[in-house]
Amino acid sequence: MNRRQMLSTLVLAGGAFVSGVDRVWSSEPPARHSGYGFPGGRRIGTVDFTGEGHPVMETVLDAELDGRLMTDLEKLPWNTRSVPTGHFYIRTRASKLIDPAKPWQVRLGQDEAAPRLDLKQLRQQAKPMGLQVLECSGNGRGRHFGLLSAAEWDGVPLVEVMRQLPEPKTPSRLLVSGFDTYTAVSKQSAPGASWIFSRQQIEDAGAFLATGINGEDLPLDHGKPVRLFMPGWYGCTCIKWVNEIAWVPENSPSTAQMQEFAGRTEQDGIPPLAKDFAPAVIDPAAMPIRIEQWQVGSQTRYLVVGILWGQATSVRQLEIQMNEDDAYAPVPTLEPAHGHDWRFWAYPWTPDHAGSYTIRLRVAEPKVRTRRLDRGYYKRTVEIAQV
Ligand SMILES: Nc1nc2c(c(=O)[nH]1)N[C@H]1C(S)=C(S)[C@@H](COP(=O)(O)O)O[C@H]1N2
Numbered sequence: 001m002n003r004r005q006m007l008s009t010l011v012l013a014g015g016a017f018v019s020g021v022d023r024v025w026s027s028e029p030p031a032r033h034s035g036y037g038f039p040g041g042r043r044i045g046t047v048d049f050t051g052e053g054h055p056v057m058e059t060v061l062d063a064e065l066d067g068r069l070m071t072d073l074e075k076l077p078w079n080t081r082s083v084p085t086g087h088f089y090i091r092t093r094a095s096k097l098i099d100p101a102k103p104w105q106v107r108l109g110q111d112e113a114a115p116r117l118d119l120k121q122l123r124q125q126a127k128p129m130g131l132q133v134l135e136c137s138g139n140g141r142g143r144h145f146g147l148l149s150a151a152e153w154d155g156v157p158l159v160e161v162m163r164q165l166p167e168p169k170t171p172s173r174l175l176v177s178g179f180d181t182y183t184a185v186s187k188q189s190a191p192g193a194s195w196i197f198s199r200q201q202i203e204d205a206g207a208f209l210a211t212g213i214n215g216e217d218l219p220l221d222h223g224k225p226v227r228l229f230m231p232g233w234y235g236c237t238c239i240k241w242v243n244e245i246a247w248v249p250e251n252s253p254s255t256a257q258m259q260e261f262a263g264r265t266e267q268d269g270i271p272p273l274a275k276d277f278a279p280a281v282i283d284p285a286a287m288p289i290r291i292e293q294w295q296v297g298s299q300t301r302y303l304v305v306g307i308l309w310g311q312a313t314s315v316r317q318l319e320i321q322m323n324e325d326d327a328y329a330p331v332p333t334l335e336p337a338h339g340h341d342w343r344f345w346a347y348p349w350t351p352d353h354a355g356s357y358t359i360r361l362r363v364a365e366p367k368v369r370t371r372r373l374d375r376g377y378y379k380r381t382v383e384i385a386q387v
């Protein structure tokens with residue numbers, strides 16, 4: 001056994017859970033609560049992150065464009081693969097102008113007279129599209145980074161739906177638009193939700209039209225009856241309440257939505273043309289989600305538990321820094337990659353003094369692009385009172 005395997009065994013072979021501590025989401029089957037921690041130890045609490053304000057988590061807040069629900073990632077039991085639907089983050093709630101009792105129409109083309117997508121057939125065609133992480137590009141510290149969730153999605157590959165469109169005669173890009181008219185004026189966001197993609201981007205990402213989440217119908221606030229999902233891309237491209245799919249000229253201007261999110265998706269300025277937008281992919285990113293305090297004999301120890309997501313299959317080794325200017329250390333336990341879901345990691349920690357620690361992660365592979373990690377976007381601070 002090498003050092004790395006030994007350390008993972010140490011963490012994973014740990015004692016049973018303190019009853020109840022992690023069973024916050026009762027819908028989680030007990031099989032997912034694999035033991036981890038310190039052998040012979042007892043988990044006695046959680047140390048909160050500081051300097052992140054006091055946002056209300058796990059509660060549907062406000063309405064329409066300002067509607068939000070932040071997932072409390074601190075409550076994710078070890079290696080939880082998907083977030084129960086009612087806990088999945090929401091960025092923009094359904095418009096009050098949408099009447100879910102009325103039939104929905106998705107226009108296949110820009111003309112009013114264009115054919116409509118057969119939604120009944122779409123639902124019948126829908127297949128499991130796997131575990132996928134969704135993150136809002138505006139996910140931030142003031143919201144405890146809670147605009148980030150993972151779920152099992154059902155849907156139909158967008159390329160299959162595109163076959164129903166007449167083949168364009170000139171070079172074209174695909175516009176996907178969603179209903180985005182609201183009764184109230186937003187305090188934070190601009191209405192208008194559409195994104196323009198190249199055929200290559202759609203094929204490479206494995207884009208799909210989602211009709212279900214976690215084996216259930218898509219809830220209204222998540223885009224019922226149909227939303228776009230771009231695996232590995234930021235949420236702002238995953239248009240909800242899709243009402244139009246159409247070929248548009250290669251030189252089409254970027255949409256209002258693309259312009260609003262240009263900075264947050266790492267574009268070079270605000271490109272006036274859609275074709276100059278780079279894929280809005282999420283680089284590998286990692287952060288601690290919970291600092292667990294353990295009692296091991298007479299010793300106080302800590303377990304830093306976190307997640308890694310965003311093109312995460314390319315990462316073999318994570319490294320952690322416990323304070324600015326300190327050396328980075330390898331993270332001994334990193335769950336295997338499966339695709340576009342998140343991977344749990346854990347770092348057993350014995351701080352040598354009480355005080356403030358600012359935790360930062362990096363990816364060991366130098367060739368992997370990690371723009372947000374490089375900027376310290378996901379660093380988090382804790383106050384350790386007891387050592
Ligand atoms: N029609 C429409 N689609 C939209 C939005 C919107 O405001 N209107 N917001 C986008 C953004 S910014 C994000 S992060 C995701 C959030 O999806 P969720 O609420 O299902 O988590 O939806 C995207 N799709």
Ligand SMILES: [Mo]
Binds near residue numbers: 091236
């Ligand atoms: Mo977003």
